[in-house]
Amino acid sequence: MYRIALKMLFFDQAKFFGLVLGVAFSILLINQQMGIFLGLLSRAGAIIDDTPEANIWVMDPGVKNLDTVFPLRDIELGRVRGVRGVKWAVPYFKSMATVRTATGELESALLIGADDSSLIGIPLEFVLGSPEDLRRPDAVAVGKDGFGKVWLGEEISLGKTVELNDRRAYVAAVVKDSPKFTSAITFYTRYTQALAYTNNGRNQLSFLLVRSEPEMDPREVARNISDQTGLMALTSEEFRQKAVQYVIDNTGIPVSFGTVIALGIVVGVCVVGLMFNLFVLENLRHFAVLKAIGIKNSRLILMVGLQAMVVGFIGYGVGLGAAASFFEFAGRDPNFAGFFLPWKIAVASAGVAAAIIALASIFALRRVLVIEPAIVFRG
Amino acid sequence: MGQSFYNGKALLNALESELAVCCRGIVKDFGSGQALTHVLRGVDLDVRFGEKTFLVGQSGCGKTTLISIIAGLLTATEGSLNVLGEDLRKLRGGRLVDFRSKNLGFIFQQFNLLPSLNAAENAAVPLVGQGMAFSKAVKLATEMLEKLEMGVHARKYPSQLSGGQQQRVAISRALLHNPRLVICDEPTASLDAEAGQAVMKLLSTLAASNDRAVIIVTHDTRIFSFADRIAYMADGKIDHIESAETLSNNG
Numbered sequence: 274m275y276r277i278a279l280k281m282l283f284f285d286q287a288k289f290f291g292l293v294l295g296v297a298f299s300i301l302l303i304n305q306q307m308g309i310f311l312g313l314l315s316r317a318g319a320i321i322d323d324t325p326e327a328n329i330w331v332m333d334p335g336v337k338n339l340d341t342v343f344p345l346r347d348i349e350l351g352r353v354r355g356v357r358g359v360k361w362a363v364p365y366f367k368s369m370a371t372v373r374t375a376t377g378e379l380e381s382a383l384l385i386g387a388d389d390s391s392l393i394g395i396p397l398e399f400v401l402g403s404p405e406d407l408r409r410p411d412a413v414a415v416g417k418d419g420f421g422k423v424w425l426g427e428e429i430s431l432g433k434t435v436e437l438n439d440r441r442a443y444v445a446a447v448v449k450d451s452p453k454f455t456s457a458i459t460f461y462t463r464y465t466q467a468l469a470y471t472n473n474g475r476n477q478l479s480f481l482l483v484r485s486e487p488e489m490d491p492r493e494v495a496r497n498i499s500d501q502t503g504l505m506a507l508t509s510e511e512f513r514q515k516a517v518q519y520v521i522d523n524t525g526i527p528v529s530f531g532t533v534i535a536l537g538i539v540v541g542v543c544v545v546g547l548m549f550n551l552f553v554l555e556n557l558r559h560f561a562v563l564k565a566i567g568i569k570n571s572r573l574i575l576m577v578g579l580q581a582m583v584v585g586f587i588g589y590g591v592g593l594g595a596a597a598s599f600f601e602f603a604g605r606d607p608n609f610a611g612f613f614l615p616w617k618i619a620v621a622s623a624g625v626a627a628a629i630i631a632l633a634s635i636f637a638l639r640r641v642l643v644i645e646p647a648i649v650f651r652g
Numbered sequence: 653m654g655q656s657f658y659n660g661k662a663l664l665n666a667l668e669s670e671l672a673v674c675c676r677g678i679v680k681d682f683g684s685g686q687a688l689t690h691v692l693r694g695v696d697l698d699v700r701f702g703e704k705t706f707l708v709g710q711s712g713c714g715k716t717t718l719i720s721i722i723a724g725l726l727t728a729t730e731g732s733l734n735v736l737g738e739d740l741r742k743l744r745g746g747r748l749v750d751f752r753s754k755n756l757g758f759i760f761q762q763f764n765l766l767p768s769l770n771a772a773e774n775a776a777v778p779l780v781g782q783g784m785a786f787s788k789a790v791k792l793a794t795e796m797l798e799k800l801e802m803g804v805h806a807r808k809y810p811s812q813l814s815g816g817q818q819q820r821v822a823i824s825r826a827l828l829h830n831p832r833l834v835i836c837d838e839p840t841a842s843l844d845a846e847a848g849q850a851v852m853k854l855l856s857t858l859a860a861s862n863d864r865a866v867i868i869v870t871h872d873t874r875i876f877s878f879a880d881r882i883a884y885m886a887d888g889k890i891d892h893i894e895s896a897e898t899l900s901n902n903g
C-alpha cells in the first residue's frame with residue numbers, strides 16, 4: 274500500500290511541489306534567519322574570540338559590552354599582575370578611528386592596540402606578513418575583510434599606506450579576523466602605536482588581558498582580581514556571554530529575527546496544512562474506495578503518514594540545502610562574513626518540519642478516518 | 653416431532669447454503685427526531701449463489717442503501733442479515749473490513765479508479781490490500797486484464813482509457829481476488845449501449861459461477877436480459893421479484 278500512497282502523492286505534481294516548497298520555505302527562513310541572528314550575536318564577542326591567549330578580561334566595573342569602554346589607569350596593570358594565580362597580564366587598547374579609503378571617502382574603523390612586546394591581542398592567523406612586521410614604525414595589520422572595504426576591488430597586498438585619524442599608517446600585515454558588530458574594518462597595531470594614533474595621552478587602557486596559571490581555575494583568578502583591585506574581571510566566556518546578552522537586551526534584533534522566524538513557521542504550517550488538507554480532500558473519494566475495498570484505517574493512517582513524511586523529508590532537505598547554499602555563497606561577501614548554519618539549528622528546524630507535517634497530517638487524517646466508505650455508491 | 657424439526661433444520665441449512673445473502677426485515681433510518689427518515693422499511697431479500705440478482709426501482713427507493721448494508725458499509729437499524737454465512741451485524745471493526753476484503757468485489761457507476769495508478773495497478777489494489785507484494789499483484793492483474801483483452805492498456809492511466817475500458821479495469825479489480833459476492837452499482841450507467849452490453853457479457857462470463865453471487869443495482873432496462881432474478885424495490889421495500897423464467901415468458 275505504501276507504493277500506492279507514494280504514487281498518489283507524486284501524481285499531482287503541482288500540489289506535491291507546493292507542499293515541498295511550503296516546508297522548504299519554512300526551513301530556509303528558520304535556518305537563514307537563525308544563522309544570521311547567531312552570526313550577529315557572535316560578532317558582539319568577536320575580539321574575545323580573536324584573542325584566545327587570554328582567558329580573563331579585566332575592565333572598569335561600569336563596562337557592559339565590548340563597545341563601551343571606560344579607560345583604566347595605567348597602574349592597574351601592575352596591580353593585576355600582583356594577584357595570585359595571574360600568569361601574565363598585558364594591556365589592550367580598543368577605540369574607534371576614522372580611516373580615509375582609497376577612493377577618498379571616510380570610514381569608521383576599529384583600532385586595536387596589542388601589547389608591544391608579546392603582541393597578544395593580534396589575531397593569530399596572518400594572511401600576509403608576520404607579527405614581527407608590526408614592530409616597524411607606523412606599522413599596522415588590517416583584517417582581510419576590512420582590506421577589501423578600504424581598497425575596494427584590489428587584491429590584498431602589503432606596503433599600502435592609509436590615513437588613520439589623519440596619521441599615516443603602513444600596512445605591514447593582513448590578518449584573518451572575526452567580523453565585528455560595529456565596524457567592518459579593523460586595524461591592529463602595537464599598544465603604544467595605537468595611543469599615538471588616538472593622541473589622547475595617558476590612562477587609555479581599555480582592557481587588561483590576563484592568563485591564569487594553568488593549575489588555577491580562571492573563574493577563581495577572576496574573582497581574586499575583582500576582590501583585590503575593585504575592577505571587573507570576567508573569564509573570556511563570561512565576558513562573551515555578557516556582550517551577547519547586552520545585544521539581546523538592548524537592541525531590537527532578537528524581536529526582529531524572532532518575528533521573521535515565527536512568520537516562517539506560521540506560513541509553513543498554514544501553507545502545508547492547507548495544501549495537505551486539499552490533497553487529502555481531493556483524494557477523499559479514493560480513500561473511501563480503499564476503505565470499501567477492505568483497507569483498514571490503520572493502513573490508511575500509515576499511508577497518509579508516509580505521504581506527509583516524504584513531503585517533510587524532501588521539503589526539509591530542499592530548505593536546508595537552500596539555507597546552506599545561502600551561507601556558502603553569501604559568506605563570500607565580507608558583509609555576511611562569519612554567518613553560519615549551526616548544526617543545532619539544523620536539527621531544531623527538523624523538529625519544526627516534523628511538527629508542521631504532524632499538524633498537517635493530523636487534520637488531514639481526521640477527514641480520512643471519518644469518511645463513510647458508503648459514499649462510493651453515490652454518483 | 654423431533655424428526656420433523658430435524659428435517660426442517662436440515663432443509664433450512666440446505667436453503668441457506670444456497671443463499672449468498674439473506675436479508676430479513678432490514679430497516680434503515682437516517683437522522684433523528686424531526687429529521688428522521690425511514691429509507692428501508694423491512695426488506696426481505698435472498699440472493700442465491702450462481703445467480704445475478706438485479707435490484708431495480710426508482711431513485712430514492714433505497715437500492716443504494718440496501719447494497720451498502722449488504723456490503724457492510726452501513727449498519728442496518730433493525731433486521732437480520734446473513735452474508736456468505738456470516739451474521740454481518742455481529743462483525744465489527746477489523747473483522748468486518750477483513751470480511752469485505754476477502755469476500756466482496758465492487759463495481760461502481762463512476763468506476764472509482766485511482767487516477768494515479770495505471771490499469772494494472774488499479775486492478776491489483778485489493779490483492780495489495782490483502783498483503784500481497786505490489787509487483788506480484790500487478791503481474792496477476794495484468795494477466796487478468798489480458799483475459800479481458802485489455803493487455804495492451806495495462807500500463808495506461810484511467811484518463812487515457814474510454815469509459816468501457818475503465819469499467820473493464822474496474823471489473824478486473826472486483827474479481828481479481830476471487831470474491832464470493834460481487835456488488836455492482838449501475839455498472840452500465842456511464843457507458844453507451846454497445847459498451848454496456850459488452851461489459852454485461854463480460855460480467856456474466858467472469859462473475860457467474862456456482863460459488864459466486866452477483867448483485868447489480870441498475871436503471872438500465874437494456875441489460876435486464878442478463879438477470880437471473882430481478883427484485884423491484886419501492887418505498888424502502890422489495891415490491892416483487894421476477895425470475896428469469898417469468899422475464900422470458902413476458903418477452
